[in-house]
Amino acid sequence: MEETQAPSHKVFVYDKIGVFFKHTDYHGFVHPYNYFEWTSYVREAFFRETVAGFRQILDTPIKMMTVKIESSAFHDSYFGDCIEAQLTISRIKKVSFDVIVRFSNKLSRQIVCTTKHTLVFIDSDTQKFADIPDDLKKAVVEHEENEP
Amino acid sequence: MPKKILVIDDEELIVETVERALRRAGYEVVSARSGREALEQVRHSDFDLIITDIRMPDLNGVDTLSHIRDVLKEKGRPKIPEICMTGYADEAMMRKAEALGAADWIEKPFDLNNFLDRIHRVMTLHQMEYFNYSHKGFVYKYVVMLTDTDQFQHMSFANYLKLMFLAADALILPALDHGLLQKIRFRLAASRMQFKRQTAPGDIILVKVNASEVNDSDFSLLFTFVLQGSADLVGLGRQAYELIDLRTGERTPLPEKINQLLIPVKVEEANLVYKY
Numbered sequence: 001m002e003e004t005q006a007p008s009h010k011v012f013v014y015d016k017i018g019v020f021f022k023h024t025d026y027h028g029f030v031h032p033y034n035y036f037e038w039t040s041y042v043r044e045a046f047f048r049e050t051v052a053g054f055r056q057i058l059d060t061p062i063k064m065m066t067v068k069i070e071s072s073a074f075h076d077s078y079f080g081d082c083i084e085a086q087l088t089i090s091r092i093k094k095v096s097f098d099v100i101v102r103f104s105n106k107l108s109r110q111i112v113c114t115t116k117h118t119l120v121f122i123d124s125d126t127q128k129f130a131d132i133p134d135d136l137k138k139a140v141v142e143h144e145e146n147e148p
Numbered sequence: 149m150p151k152k153i154l155v156i157d158d159e160e161l162i163v164e165t166v167e168r169a170l171r172r173a174g175y176e177v178v179s180a181r182s183g184r185e186a187l188e189q190v191r192h193s194d195f196d197l198i199i200t201d202i203r204m205p206d207l208n209g210v211d212t213l214s215h216i217r218d219v220l221k222e223k224g225r226p227k228i229p230e231i232c233m234t235g236y237a238d239e240a241m242m243r244k245a246e247a248l249g250a251a252d253w254i255e256k257p258f259d260l261n262n263f264l265d266r267i268h269r270v271m272t273l274h275q276m277e278y279f280n281y282s283h284k285g286f287v288y289k290y291v292v293m294l295t296d297t298d299q300f301q302h303m304s305f306a307n308y309l310k311l312m313f314l315a316a317d318a319l320i321l322p323a324l325d326h327g328l329l330q331k332i333r334f335r336l337a338a339s340r341m342q343f344k345r346q347t348a349p350g351d352i353i354l355v356k357v358n359a360s361e362v363n364d365s366d367f368s369l370l371f372t373f374v375l376q377g378s379a380d381l382v383g384l385g386r387q388a389y390e391l392i393d394l395r396t397g398e399r400t401p402l403p404e405k406i407n408q409l410l411i412p413v414k415v416e417e418a419n420l421v422y423k424y
Contacts, residue, residue, distance in 0.1 A: 026329060027333050027394065029333075031313075032313075032336040032339065033306075033309060033310050033313050036305070036306045036309040036310075037306045039306070040304065040305070040306050063300060065343070065346070066305040066343060067342065067343050068340065068341065068342040068343065069305060069309070069340065069341055070338070070339065070340035070341075071338065071339045071340070072337070072338050073335070073336055073337055073338070117305070
């Protein structure tokens, strides 16, 4: 996966999304559900590739929970399209941050859909909020975009 | 988040005993020694249940509950279920509590286990009543399968979103025949969901679908996810759809058949407790 350097933050790029028949709906458009599923792929690829010791973090009692998610659709996609996802981070707090994924058509470069979700960290042993693990925080800080 | 209970009693020993039992059972407890103190608490905090002694100096339990209801109405907040406690068989006060519509009453001294069971029953019934009757909606039932869950043994967020689409389809499909499907398309413009608790395989989720903002060529759907049985809130969702004419690619008016499905389940968002 690529890392591109923007003036003030990194952008994680995931470009392995191809639209297959199973992604399309009755009318041949990509069903919007797929953007949520692809969001989970992009997010996991991001953690796997940028967070040192991510697998070890998974074995600890500290768990990530998605507490809210939203999406906005701009253009349609169709069978055969190649979609590129760009992931950035925003609103980093002590126990949470937002993950923004922008999906664009690789050919037309149009943004077709954007998703944004909030991740919260919980200690599954105590059921209390937990600080973002250090290695993970380092990766997210590097990808934090400044909100307008 | 633990449920929060307001306990109102002028007797210190009763308050301490009840507080201790409720905290051990996992509830968050706030106590008030009088009706007036209770009113102040309600003005500033939300509660899931009120337990009040009936016989208190100054403001008795029934009048306290009546004033509390006025405060809640004034603030546009939903009713809180109530349990009345009484020290001895006080027929007149019991009848007043019954007339007020208190959810339950219990005579002191009471068995703590029985007391906790009744609290749980009252709160569950209240949640189910809210879910079923506070506003009509189309209900879609779903059983969480093993295939819906990940290595953390909970249903993944993507599958909750899928469930929203399934519920929306189930509401609208009866109005869609092959002919209509060849002409129009429901395009999702925006979607969001909040997650309140996790679910596990075997859980049964009830998804209530309501419509809001039904316009000429677009509408919004609201989704309330609760667990069957406990009626615990699992999540809240919203989707905004626009109708597109497949030939022109332009927005097109909602067919009457779709309107007929949406109008019976339409709600005024200003009246809803939850913010979707």
